[in-house]
Amino acid sequence: MKNFLIPTTLSPDTIAAVNAAIYQSKNADSEIVLLFVCESPDTYSASQFLREMRMQISANQENILENCRALVNTTTNCKLKIHNQCGLSTLIFKGLIELYAINLIIFPNSYQKESKKINQYLLQLATKQRCPILHLNVDHNAETCSKALFIKENNGKITLESVQNFLNDNFPLEIVSQTTHQNGHYEDAIPYINEAISKYKIDMLVQTRMNQKVKFKKNKSDDLNQKIGLPVLSLYEELV
Amino acid sequence: MWLNYNMNIRKKITFTYVALSTFSTLLLCVLVFIMFRQNNQYHFLKRLEDRAKIVASIHFQNDPEKIRYYSNLKKNGLEELIQEEEFVLKVNSENSFEYNVNLDVPNEFYTHILQSGRDWYEVDDKYYLGQIFTENDQKYIVIVAARDRMGKNTLVFIVRIMFFGGIGFLLLAFFFGRVLARRVFYPVARITKEVQRISASNLHNRLPQVKNSPELSDLTATFNGMLDRLETSFEIQANFINNASHELKTPITTIIAEAEIMLLKDRKTEEYINSLSTIYNQASRLGNLTESLLKLTQTGYDGKKQVQDIARIDELLLEVKSDIDKIYPDNRVVVKLNFAPEDSNLLLIPCNKPLLELAINNIITNGVKYSDNNEVFVMLTANTETIKIAINDIGIGIPPEDIPHLYEPFFRGKIAAKYNGYGLGLPLAMKIIRMHNGELQVQSEQEKGTIVTIVFKKSNIKNSNVDS
Numbered sequence: 236m237k238n239f240l241i242p243t244t245l246s247p248d249t250i251a252a253v254n255a256a257i258y259q260s261k262n263a264d265s266e267i268v269l270l271f272v273c274e275s276p277d278t279y280s281a282s283q284f285l286r287e288m289r290m291q292i293s294a295n296q297e298n299i300l301e302n303c304r305a306l307v308n309t310t311t312n313c314k315l316k317i318h319n320q321c322g323l324s325t326l327i328f329k330g331l332i333e334l335y336a337i338n339l340i341i342f343p344n345s346y347q348k349e350s351k352k353i354n355q356y357l358l359q360l361a362t363k364q365r366c367p368i369l370h371l372n373v374d375h376n377a378e379t380c381s382k383a384l385f386i387k388e389n390n391g392k393i394t395l396e397s398v399q400n401f402l403n404d405n406f407p408l409e410i411v412s413q414t415t416h417q418n419g420h421y422e423d424a425i426p427y428i429n430e431a432i433s434k435y436k437i438d439m440l441v442q443t444r445m446n447q448k449v450k451f452k453k454n455k456s457d458d459l460n461q462k463i464g465l466p467v468l469s470l471y472e473e474l475v
Numbered sequence: 476m477w478l479n480y481n482m483n484i485r486k487k488i489t490f491t492y493v494a495l496s497t498f499s500t501l502l503l504c505v506l507v508f509i510m511f512r513q514n515n516q517y518h519f520l521k522r523l524e525d526r527a528k529i530v531a532s533i534h535f536q537n538d539p540e541k542i543r544y545y546s547n548l549k550k551n552g553l554e555e556l557i558q559e560e561e562f563v564l565k566v567n568s569e570n571s572f573e574y575n576v577n578l579d580v581p582n583e584f585y586t587h588i589l590q591s592g593r594d595w596y597e598v599d600d601k602y603y604l605g606q607i608f609t610e611n612d613q614k615y616i617v618i619v620a621a622r623d624r625m626g627k628n629t630l631v632f633i634v635r636i637m638f639f640g641g642i643g644f645l646l647l648a649f650f651f652g653r654v655l656a657r658r659v660f661y662p663v664a665r666i667t668k669e670v671q672r673i674s675a676s677n678l679h680n681r682l683p684q685v686k687n688s689p690e691l692s693d694l695t696a697t698f699n700g701m702l703d704r705l706e707t708s709f710e711i712q713a714n715f716i717n718n719a720s721h722e723l724k725t726p727i728t729t730i731i732a733e734a735e736i737m738l739l740k741d742r743k744t745e746e747y748i749n750s751l752s753t754i755y756n757q758a759s760r761l762g763n764l765t766e767s768l769l770k771l772t773q774t775g776y777d778g779k780k781q782v783q784d785i786a787r788i789d790e791l792l793l794e795v796k797s798d799i800d801k802i803y804p805d806n807r808v809v810v811k812l813n814f815a816p817e818d819s820n821l822l823l824i825p826c827n828k829p830l831l832e833l834a835i836n837n838i839i840t841n842g843v844k845y846s847d848n849n850e851v852f853v854m855l856t857a858n859t860e861t862i863k864i865a866i867n868d869i870g871i872g873i874p875p876e877d878i879p880h881l882y883e884p885f886f887r888g889k890i891a892a893k894y895n896g897y898g899l900g901l902p903l904a905m906k907i908i909r910m911h912n913g914e915l916q917v918q919s920e921q922e923k924g925t926i927v928t929i930v931f932k933k934s935n936i937k938n939s940n941v942d943s
Contacts, residue, residue, distance in 0.1 A: 384782065394933065395785065396820040396859070403820070413825050414782040424782070431782035 237263050240337040240366075242270045242357050245296035246345040252371055253303045255341055255466075257313055258380075259369075259406070267307060268316045268335050269300075272353050275322030288321045323353055328360045338405075341369045362444055367405070368469040380466070383439040384431060385413040393443050393472055401470065402441070408468070411435045428463060440467045485656040492652030493645065500644055504637045511633055515626035516602075520595055523604040526556070527619045531608040534563045534615070556621035558601065566607070566614035578618060588616055600627050662691050670698070678706040707906045711768075714884050714899070719768055721899040722833055726761045729801055730754050760829070767829040783825040788862055788931075789815055789855060791828065795836045796853075799843065806843050807850040815855045822857055824931060826911050834907040837900035838866055838927050844894055846870030846924070862931040873919040881905075881917060890921075 239256040243249045249269070256267045276287035292300070300317075307315040320331070331337075340361050347358060347370065361368055385398060395413060402408045412431045414424055431437065440463065533545050549559075566572040570589070580596070580603055587594045588605040595604040605618040662685055673680045681699045685691040711718065737750045789812050796810050815822060824831075842851040845868070852867040873881070877888040882905045885898045908915050912932050919925040 385785070395823050395825065396818075399820045399823060400818075410785045410823075412782050412784050427782045431784075435784075 237261075237338045238266045238268065238336050240268050240270055240332065240335065240340045241343065242272065242340070242346060242354075242361070243343055244271070244346065244349060244354065245269075245292065245299045246343060247299060248343040248345050248371065248373075249299055250302055250306065251374075252341045252343040253306055253315075255369065255371060256339075257306070257310055259339060260310075260313055261407070262312050265313045266316055266335060267313055268318055268337070269303065270318050270320060270331070270357075272320045272323055272357055274351075274353050323356055323360065325360060325363065328357070329364065332364055332366055337366055339367050339369060340364070342371065344371045344373050362469070365471045367471070370467045370469065372464050372466045380439050381407060381409060382411045382435055382437045383408045383441045383468070384428065384437045384465075385410045386440060386442040387413050387415045388443060388445075398441065398443070398470065406468065408439055408441070410441065411437060425463070432463070432465065438465060440465050441470065442467060443470050443472045445472050485653075485660055488656035488659065489649065489652035492655060493648045496648040496652075497641075497645055500641060504641060507637070508630075508634065512626075512630060515623065515630065516597075519602060519621075519623045519626055520604055522554075522556070523595070523602060523619045523621060524606065526559075526561070526621075527604060527606050527617045530561045530563065530619060531606075531610075531615065531617045534617070535608075535610045557624050558620070558622045560618075560620040562616075562618040562620075564616040564618065566616060572616060580618075585616070600624070662688060666691070666695060666698070673702065675709070678702065678709060703909060707910060710884065710902070711906060714903075715768070717884065717897070717899055718903050719765065721897055722764060722768065722903070723761060725798075725802055726757045726764070730757045730761075733757070763829045764833065767827055767833075784828040785823055785825055786828050786831070787819060788822045788824050788857070788864070789819075791832060792835065792853060792855060792864070795832055795839060798832075798836055799839060802840075803843055803848065806848060808839060808843060808853060809850065810853045810855075812855055816857055821859065822855075822862065824862060824911070827907075830907045831911060834904035835864070835929070837904040838929070841900060842866055842868035842870065842925070842927070844896070845891060860933055862933075864929040866927045866929075867924065869924040872921040872923055872925055873917065874921055875919075878917060878919065 237260050239259065241249065241252045241256060243252065253267060253269075256265070260267075273288075276284060278284040278287055304315055307313050316335070318331070318335075320327070332340075342358070342361070346354065349355065383402070385395065387393070387395075395410065399410055402410070412435060414428055414431075529545065533541055560578075562575050562578050564572050564575060566589070570586075572585070572589075584594060584596055584603065584605065588607060592607045593605070595602060597603070601620060601622045603618060603620045605616055608615050608617055666682060666685075669682050681702060682695040685695050733750055733753050737747065742750075792810050792812075796808055799806055799808055839851060839853060847870070849869045852865075854865045854867065856863045856865075871890055873888060874890065877886075880886045882902045883898075884902045886902075887896065887898045905915050908929055908931075914930045914932075916928040916930070917925065918928070
């Protein structure tokens with residue numbers, strides 16, 4: 236039993252995310268939860284809140300949702316659930332993860348570029364959870380994920396063995412290369428990383444993350460996903 | 476330049492030490508001065524107070540006999556007070572009293588005495604102490620004045636002591652400061668000396684480990700690490716052509732042999748395809764190897780910035796074995812994996828795969844070559860901290876006097892001279908293994924055989940040591 240959480244704004248790449256979830260489910264019974272978030276309206280009374288708290292979906296988005304439903308219906312093991320969430324906090328998000336017993340959070344590629352504050356907040360909240368996170372790349376092809384490059388934190392205490400152990404249990408990935416991450420300076424390493432990626436046909440990056448404070452940066456630093464264009468699987472250090 | 480800088484730090488330490496100790500001594504002197512003065516004052520005022528009591532008592536009794544007796548006592552018995560003056564002023568009412576024109580004191584003094592009953596003040600080392608006494612409901616102000624010459628003298632004396640003592644102390648502090656600076660910098664100066672000893676011609680020298688000083692042992696360890704890398708890349712650069720020719724010979728031989736056999740007669744398409752794919756494989760390996768060797772030649776290669784391959788060491792050994800099978804088809808190399816742990820993740824090693832393959836290949840091939848194709852056992856063991864490969868042959872062995880020279884390029888042992896070789900394989904293997912945080916140990920007995928042990932320490936353990 237594996238459950239997936241896909242925070243989405245119903246952009247076209249949601250379908251790729253659902254695909255990735257179906258691939259990861261490996262024919263086990265799974266629930267795929269699509270999560271929409273919206274700011275909670277600033278109201279005085281409960282009834283006004285209920286009136287204003289309305290999810291509006293455009294025809295385009297409706298279409299994509301239908302596509303996702305159709306996609307899930309072709310499988311026998313997966314179920315699609317849709318969760319509308321109005322307002323967000325650390326505890327609410329944690330509760331959501333526990334409620335659906337989520338094993339993997341999958342972010343569609345476009346989600347990171349969303350400009351709404353609540354979406355960015357959700358991204359940050361997700362990094363605080365113990366759940367692994369998969370950030371998809373632009374043209375994600377779920378079928379080919381097997382070889383991974385491990386980005387080792389320079390001062391991280393995680394050993395290669397433990398990461399590979401964790402991956403063996405949870406993901407069909409094999410680490411074929413590793414590079415050491417020098418405190419956020421990827422620039423020097425990128426040519427080498429690209430070389431290794433083309434040499435070994437690497438299709439996934441694995442990194443570990445530690446608990447960080449939620450903060451909104453004004454100038455968003457491009458992360459690895461954008462620079463290298465591969466999906467990034469982010470593992471919580473303590474979990475590994 | 477370095478020496479100069481070092482000298483400057485030494486001077487700096489000395490002067491800081493002198494300045495700090497001067498400051499604290501000065502502080503102590505000021506404190507002693509103030510306390511001493513206060514103590515003098517207190518005792519002198521006490522004396523004046525006693526006099527005032529006697530003066531008051533004599534005054535009240537108004538007995539000429541006693542006055543004479545008192546003045547005699549003062550002259551002969553009591554300790555002399557210089558410029559002693561006594562006044563007894565009768566207080567008329569709350570704010571008025573009989574004024575004495577000989578007494579030159581400010582008005583506030585009187586008012587304060589009337590208010591609080593006692594006061595003193597000092598001008599030019601002369602102390603005035605006034606007290607109120609009451610006799611038959613009549614208040615009197617008794618003022619006794621005297622100069623405290625002794626107090627002044629002792630004060631001057633102590634200031635003199637402090638001044639000269641201070642100068643002496645300053646000199647002492649300077650001397651001690653120099654000793655301290657020299658002591659602190661002795662190990663650094665020694666390291667400097669050792670480093671100066673090392674030049675391009677003797678890069679294999681290492682600094683001795685410093686004990687009892689974690690900072691300095693870090694410094695020497697860092698320096699030694701740098702020397703390791705420097706030596707490796709220096710030698711590899713110097714021997715690049717030799718190494719490349721040596722290592723590329725085998726794959727090229729395979730390619731030539733394969734092509735030759737194919738060209739002997741006409742063959743079926745599948746055979747050509749098979750043969751071409753073998754040639755393709757060998758050629759692409761050749762490409763990888765050349766690239767890795769070139770990378771090795773880059774100065775400062777430490778395998779950290781670069782992306783490392785993650786390989787399973789058991790698979791790597793089997794690949795090496797299949798390579799050797801191609802060159803020495805009837806070899807008797809046995810790869811024993813039965814001692815290897817069940818958990819395959821323990822066998823993962825971050826490495827440069829072509830180079831590591833090359834290194835292990837060189838060592839095993841040596842075993843095959845120098846044992847006249849006798850049995851060679853390759854044994855793999857691993858745990859959470861280390862991966863160990865033992866390569867065991869029953870060959871000619873290495874004479875003890877040759878062992879220190881094993882890692883010098885182009886060195887050929889005396890008894891090895893009858894075998895083909897250039898003395899390049901082992902030095903290169905050694906360097907590659909060192910680059911992978913590994914150690915190469917050679918145990919050998921002549922005419923019995925050789926055990927080469929390769930031990931890789933898992934890198935995270937090394938890192939944690941550096942961090943702590």
